[in-house]
Amino acid sequence: MVRQQSIGIGKCALQLVLASSDEIEGLKSEINETTFQYCLGKTGSMDLQKVVSAIETAAKRNHIIEEGLYREMHALYHAILEAVQGVTRGQVQLGDVMRTVGLRFAVVRGKPYENEQEGEWIAVALYGTIGAPIRGLEHETAGLGINHI
Amino acid sequence: MVRQQSIGIGKCALQLVLASSDEIEGLKSEINETTFQYCLGKTGSMDLQKVVSAIETAAKRNHIIEEGLYREMHALYHAILEAVQGVTRGQVQLGDVMRTVGLRFAVVRGKPYENEQEGEWIAVALYGTIGAPIRGLEHETAGLGINHI
Amino acid sequence: MVRQQSIGIGKCALQLVLASSDEIEGLKSEINETTFQYCLGKTGSMDLQKVVSAIETAAKRNHIIEEGLYREMHALYHAILEAVQGVTRGQVQLGDVMRTVGLRFAVVRGKPYENEQEGEWIAVALYGTIGAPIRGLEHETAGLGINHI
Amino acid sequence: MVRQQSIGIGKCALQLVLASSDEIEGLKSEINETTFQYCLGKTGSMDLQKVVSAIETAAKRNHIIEEGLYREMHALYHAILEAVQGVTRGQVQLGDVMRTVGLRFAVVRGKPYENEQEGEWIAVALYGTIGAPIRGLEHETAGLGINHI
Amino acid sequence: MVRQQSIGIGKCALQLVLASSDEIEGLKSEINETTFQYCLGKTGSMDLQKVVSAIETAAKRNHIIEEGLYREMHALYHAILEAVQGVTRGQVQLGDVMRTVGLRFAVVRGKPYENEQEGEWIAVALYGTIGAPIRGLEHETAGLGINHI
Amino acid sequence: MVRQQSIGIGKCALQLVLASSDEIEGLKSEINETTFQYCLGKTGSMDLQKVVSAIETAAKRNHIIEEGLYREMHALYHAILEAVQGVTRGQVQLGDVMRTVGLRFAVVRGKPYENEQEGEWIAVALYGTIGAPIRGLEHETAGLGINHI
Numbered sequence A, B, C, D, E, F: 001m002v003r004q005q006s007i008g009i010g011k012c013a014l015q016l017v018l019a020s021s022d023e024i025e026g027l028k029s030e031i032n033e034t035t036f037q038y039c040l041g042k043t044g045s046m047d048l049q050k051v052v053s054a055i056e057t058a059a060k061r062n063h064i065i066e067e068g069l070y071r072e073m074h075a076l077y078h079a080i081l082e083a084v085q086g087v088t089r090g091q092v093q094l095g096d097v098m099r100t101v102g103l104r105f106a107v108v109r110g111k112p113y114e115n116e117q118e119g120e121w122i123a124v125a126l127y128g129t130i131g132a133p134i135r136g137l138e139h140e141t142a143g144l145g146i147n148h149i
């Protein structure tokens, strides 16, 4: 069950959210040599619903998942929630506990395992800042969620 | 409160655990140009206590934190727990819920903020696999914890 | 401490929420032969507060609990929260994590233990669907909470 | 996206664990008229790992899931964890918080949605007792986990 | 629904665990003027089961609760778990996350409400230290759980 | 690493929130003999954000922490969240799960360890009532959070 790709699907997603503006093009070329599909975006809010919604919307608009198929939405949804748990570390809450996030997100879809039958998986990575709703009173945060699709 | 370093302390820790063997030397050179101190290690277990312990021990042995000072141990401990929450996503448990991890970890210490008074902070990053205690039945996982020290 | 009734109080509550329209009358007859009191209802919302409130209100209106007595409200409240944890499985949240529920609920009160001194207990069962706020993008969910009263 | 079956996959799993010995045969006949596959079992322990393991083993032995395929094990694993959260309501722990369970479990696999593309899903239902490790000092508990496979 | 006693049942339990050796006698006299019953003890462990067990055993031996009655054990058990959540703040775990506690505990039983029908309630208070399993590397911790009985 | 003060920083914070109006002056005199700084306040809400905000604002206005320094805000924030977990015992939520709090809070800052290098720490204590949003349908609750600053 060796990985099919030269790079893991989760690592790929994390590198996309961590990449600086001058690293991103090189990274995109690298991913384009794999069979992975991906989308990238930004979201910032005290409202967790908006964060979840921004990632779902981006994945649908970029045809990473098929919007009308619950199976795909369900896979994505749980991957998002798992990534959000890395970001929130304990309480899956933002404004309710007086904090806000500014995040980059990446959704990557593909076949990460050598065995063809393992099929497609999805990775959601988040990276950015979390903190008080006052600029600068914040530190970095990250999360990764992975699911079969 | 602009970041003092060209790279965030959390991003630095995440890049260390994500780096492949041919990327690691370049990354180390890059970090050596910052004022950050760091250590890197590996740990794998069904026993969460061993994971926590391996990171604490590495941070002490590599003089990233001062072992006799509770203040520093406390800062590290909570950063580890936050990183572990990203890895476990929901229940901070491994063997109890029949799963095991194989992780690389990085502990980075330094002054990530421009304002000198913000002092030192610590970042703990984890990246590896989580899954059933059967080789190959696993997917990637990651976590990041950050604390003032 | 053998059960006093031919059917457990929790099983009774679960059967009430699972029953189809043609099963419900037979079930009601069966429960009427026990000493259990019960009420049944429906609630659907993205707002967890409305779910909790709907169950509390139904239990009060149907005289399953005595509204002015905190002791009874407290017993019911914790039974509701426990049932909600089965429905939400991890984060006791709905709209905040972009999901909605459509639930049937049953509250059953009575003496489930043979030993008269064990007194009255309360069971809250929930069954329905949870998912995205789009019709059809949902799967089944259930929960059971039990408390002494 | 109307349900394909006359009965939901989760309701089917819950009915299997709730059925008394004289109800079970009728229920099995009813399920045999659907396209669902299922297995039934019992497990009791203060050790959560044994509970998870008993369900996984039964699902593999009864060919509900394909053991060598991580995709299927992953789907089952998360469905089990979700069902366990209904049973434990808050802390996914048994012996550590001085309690034990005696559970019946059912694993049901099939196509619950009318749209063929929604594919297969898996439901895990649990029902039994939870309480102090002293006979009789226990009340009922239940849980339901559902996942795409 | 004014409090019947000059002091709340939870405050009474907290004061018992906070009292220094020269305060305890005065406090005991004060409580003896109420209708509250109580017991006091100490427990220290990396094993949460031992902490739960020590409190249950003390409450039984001191006849604060009636051991054979599940109703009373259930009320105490949930009050203990609630108090433990204050002590552990997030993960209800000790040794698994490499930490240990040294705690004083108090269990208080009585009628805290003026309305006689509110009946008896139970309070469990915990106070002591939590930290690494190395002497001195610890800070204070506390918790309070309250339940109707 | 013996405590420097005759009273622990957490015990001090708990005593402040527990003190009745005739005890508070004696307690204040006692604390004034230590090197601890503190502030006291009240907050009541169904909205957790307001609770967190009230404590943060009081600590800033009373110069217990330096508002512009993220390091200090971060230490306070995590101490508040830990104290709130004792109050909420499981779900860090109020109105969402249909409950409200009325709390006294104390924030204490100082050097609780004999070893000068352990530096300053912060304690947040909460005590009051939690319950249904109907007067009298409530019981006591408490929490304590401690952090290095």
Ligand SMILES: [Mg+2]
Residues within 6 Å of the ligand: A146, A147, B139, D074, D078
């Ligand atoms: Mg997984």
Ligand SMILES: [Mg+2]
Residues within 6 Å of the ligand: A139, B146, B147, F074, F078
């Ligand atoms: Mg933080």
Ligand SMILES: [Mg+2]
Residues within 6 Å of the ligand: C146, C147, D139, E074, E078
């Ligand atoms: Mg219970």
Ligand SMILES: [Mg+2]
Residues within 6 Å of the ligand: A074, A078, C139, D146, D147
């Ligand atoms: Mg789901």
Ligand SMILES: [Mg+2]
Residues within 6 Å of the ligand: C074, C078, E146, E147, F139
């Ligand atoms: Mg309560």
Ligand SMILES: [Mg+2]
Residues within 6 Å of the ligand: B074, B078, E139, F146, F147
């Ligand atoms: Mg701590």
